[in-house]
Amino acid sequence: MTQAAQQAPVAGTGQDVLVVDGLVRRFGDLTAVSDVSFRIAPGETYGLLGPNGAGKTTTISMIAGLIAADKGSVTVVGETMGPSKVIPKRHLGLVPQDLAIYPDLSARENLNFFGKLQGLTGGDLKKRVAEVLELTGLTDRAKGPTKDFSGGMKRRLNIGIGLLHQPTLLILDEPTVGVDPQSRNQILESVESLSVEGMAVLYTTHYMEEAERLCDRIGIIDSGVLQAEGTRDELIQLTGGVDHIQLSGSGDTTAAAEAIRALPSVARVDAERGRLQLTVHDAPRAVAPIVTTATSAGMQLSDVQITRPNLESVFLHLTGKALRD
Template sequence: MTTNTVTEQVHERDGARPDVLVVEGLVHRFGDLTAVDGVSFRIASGETYGLLGPNGAGKTTTISMVAGLLPAHAGVVTVAGEPMGPSKVDPKRHIGLVPQDLAIYPELSARENLTFFGRLQGLRGKDLAGRIDEVLDLIGLADRAKDATKEFSGGMKRRLNIGIGLLHRPTLLILDEPTVGVDPQSRNAILESVEALSGEGMAVLYTTHYMEEAERLCDRIAIVDSGRIQAEGTRDELIRLTGGVDHIRVVGSGDTDAAAEALRALPAVEQVDADRHSLVLTVHDAPTAVAQIVTGATGAGMSLSDVEITRPNLESVFLHLTGKALRD
């Protein structure tokens, strides 16, 4: 599966939904370092698209060009049908940008921060007041609306940061590592908020180095490393790059050799590796196969003490594509 092939397939599959963002051949250099090297992707309305890769992979530089904060040395960005660039104003109105660094005033309350930034975005009067109430509910801060944000936890500040980006009802919301350094409760609240956005028709561009976030939130994911998209697709499409096989390890005592022979005869089992006290089986769809495997092993004279299932994930995909772990 090539990146271009998957992109064309998704674009055709989502043809009924217009592309909010089109990125073609983006390149950006810092001196002799090519930080972004030919990146291309599309995001349709109502779709959450993830850029997954380690720190330094080029994710933030990419979204800085998408948002018109950095010039592209090559390539084109189009937002809602309008070409983007540092000097462009109109396409930026379609974007809500939530950067890694907090952009809030600590002496102001949550409501005062939202009021200030809402006015900068052109909102006024009842429309602004009503939208602030909606956003406070969405980010779970309605009960702390009057409190100075200097009293907030790190997670609450990040949720407010997201709320600021949502105020003007953007067509495209860009979230750059929004859960870095937050507590588990706030992290879950952030993820729940993001999940609700695509359901409202908003296109979301989400960068992260947390595999589980990409798997939970994103309709499609681009694996990014060294400034390039190494592969792109749905989670299942990416998993298939590794062969898509699962592993089941059964541990116990008794006649492991006989159990191994019995399990090799099962249609679901591709391979069995045996040692004195355990068997490791390569299978497709482990949850479906596990009951049959347990029955086969015990029927062949093996007494089981443990059964473990290992399924491939995006960490496996990244390792397969780059030869290194996601957080290296």
């Protein structure tokens, strides 16, 4: 994971590249975003995790200055952001859900075009285009028209365009939606490398596993409200931090249940036919004495399953529904 705490502060911002404070956005009677606040430090990858329609895209549209907030503020590298602001937008790289590439141009031509729009010229432009092609895995396909690219290749090029001018903050809005597994993994590997270079990243997704893999801190958003934020471990503590172990087998399960209840790591035991459902603290450490106790009490085990809480569990705990409902 990244080492945001060791990164030097960006000039003029103290410790934060992005500060989002109390954002509100309404569309008629619908409040799409309600009092959302968070910060991103240099070199940090921050994830906005939530289902479709949770308010992620509206939030980043305000952060990028594409739409105005009804209330609240956004500062990027110490500069106030808004639709009419130019200076803070120079520090941003925005990769939208909708592809922003020219299909009749090659990957290299697309990058050259957008690089010139971002103020790159001459040798600097040529060098950055080559670096971005390498980073996105498109060097071997740099000359062909992008209309012949797979969906994953187009997504990777879209990310490359956002990276060309080496922004202080890169915003990625659901960058892996609709791509094949190989391209998805390449995209995730590319994102992982960015914070190592000191770039701050804001990453929106509804895929729990992406947030867990990429993000130093995660904000869980639903119905326009930031329900909670923190590291993965901090968020999981909101569920009580307990694990579950299921023991299946035959023999004296009643005696096994009674003996297991006496163990200090066990919070609860529910006995079913040929099965014990345990709620425990720190399952990896607890499982060995639990198995020993069960077998000593006369239970012959056929299967042991450990379930540890994840971000799906946290989302369910906070909202009362599954992440993809």
